[in-house]
Amino acid sequence: MAEITENDVMDALREVIDPSQGKSVVDLNMVTAIQIAQTNISFALEVPAHRGPAMEPVRKAAESAVRAIPGVTSATVVVTAHAAAPGAAQDEEEDGTRQQVHDIKIRRFVAVAAGKGGVGKSTTAVNLAIALRLEGLRVGLLDADVYGPSLPRMLGISGRPAAAGGDMVRPLENYGVQLMSMGLLVPDDTAMIWRGPMVQSALTQMLDAVAWGTLDVIVIDLPPGTGDIQISLAQQVNLAGAVVVSTPQDIALLDVVKAITMFEKANVPVLGMIQNMAYWACPDCGRQDHIFGDGGVSAEAEKRGIELLGEIPLSIDVRTGSDSGTPIVVASPRSEQAKTYRKMARRLMEVADLRREEDE
Ligand SMILES: Nc1ncnc2c1ncn2[C@@H]1O[C@H](COP(=O)(O)OP(=O)(O)OP(=O)(O)O)[C@@H](O)[C@H]1O
Ligand SMILES: [Mg+2]
Structure with missing residues (x-):
């Protein structure tokens, strides 16, 4: 050797x-x-x-x-x-002062939604958020899934948010992305029973009582389903739009149609669809197997005049990345999947008018 x-x-x-x-x-x-x-x-x-x-x-x-x-x-x-360079130290101080007065400026909100659980919504939200950060935007990630918050684990964050003065807390950060999640506030093993109004106030708190600072976009990982929570959150933050994730299975698609209808009713533009677990590519021979069927999502998207932002195959690296706290966009930046997430993020910047706005 x-x-x-x-x-x-x-x-x-x-x-x-x-x-x-x-x-x-x-x-x-x-x-x-x-x-x-x-x-x-x-x-x-x-x-x-x-x-x-x-x-x-x-x-x-x-x-x-x-x-x-x-x-x-x-x-x-x-x-x-x-020791930090003098410039960096000064930046931090300035940041600190800004946070103290809780000047929160968030230019855009984009939701990641799905009609059904387990289709890879959180995985998509995390990879897109980091990809947007890599494009130079200041990015927040709000885990609105209070029932099963998975973003702290996927983003490799543990610990409790620090107090930021008054009743405010600071978001936690990794990969340059600011995160707030019920998972950071409640111990992992605590089973929470949430009723509608409690969910609503938890979400309001995560928006209003968090010292987010100045951000170009907050990506919201919506809980699965098409109920009141999703609609009222959509209205509360004046969403720029929603990205709808689906697997190619028919059942997931039926649910996706419900999700799209819900956004239409709430006047939230559907910015695009993402087909997740689209196919399985055999790592040895390269053959692509469409385990859950082929073309359903793109046909549905076309029928409704919605753009298909991209397709992510079933991939062990996507799964281990998001389950171990190093999403594939950072774990294997040169992989096809990472490139697809980055391409989808760039397209999202265009369709949702996301850009970096310099501080006044
Ligand atoms: N393209 C993919 N290939 C392989 N595994 C994936 C892929 N996308 C997501 N997964 C895995 O599938 C599981 C479910 O994904 P994820 O938690 O992102 O879905 P979700 O829609 O947010 O689920 P929930 O409804 O429970 O919030 C996770 O273990 C994740 O790692
Ligand atoms: Mg999830």
Whole structure:
């Protein structure tokens, strides 16, 4: 077996992106102190002190990338802190002051919806939110699914939001995306029984009592279904529009028609449909199997004059990424799926008029 070199390690790390800056850890000069002891590799990622806690997913991604080099048996990565550059410290201070007065400016809200549970709505919301962030937007993610909040896990966030003065709390951040979710406020193992008015007030609180700061867009992961909650939330925040996720199964499609009708009634534009788990691509032979049927979503979209934003196949990497807190857009930025999410995000920016508005 050929000896592992520092170049091999750097090449592997070029795939590891720090999503808050949209560049690889190599391009950002974060990689230091590479040590190669035969097949055991260790190195450090050097970041400004205040970013330390948010770097954990990048650290893990760097570890896996290096462990995947043929011949490597172990990889150990530590995050080390250096003092922030004077400019950065000042920015933070300014941010702090802005947050103290709770100046919340959110330019647009976009909902991700589905008529039915388990079709990949949260996975889509998380990957699209990060993809929008990678396009340079300031992005928030609101987990409106109070019954089964899954976004903290998918975004690799745990812990409690910090108080921000008054009755406000701060959102938590990872991959440059701000998150608020009932999952951050209630312990994982607590079964919550929610009744309609409680859900409503929980959602209102997550919008009004969170120091979101200035954001170009908040992506809302709506709970599955087509009930009152969805409609009133849609009206409460004046949605720019909704993206509807469906699998190709007929049943999911029937539900999707209900979801589209609901948005039409509430005067919320449906910005596009996304077909998730569209087909299974055999990793060995490349053959595509349309396990749940073929073309149903695109036919439905065409019939209703709704754009099909894209199709994501059934993919183990999509599943492990979202279940382990490193969504595929960050875990394998060069994969076809990551490219599709990024393309869908760029199209969404056009159809929902999402752009970065400089602070006045
Ligand atoms: N394209 C895909 N390929 C493989 N697995 C996927 C894909 N999309 C989502 N999954 C997996 O399917 C499961 C359900 O996805 P997800 O939680 O995103 O759906 P959901 O619509 O938000 O569900 P719920 O209605 O429970 O909120 C998760 O384990 C997720 O990792
Ligand atoms: Mg979900």
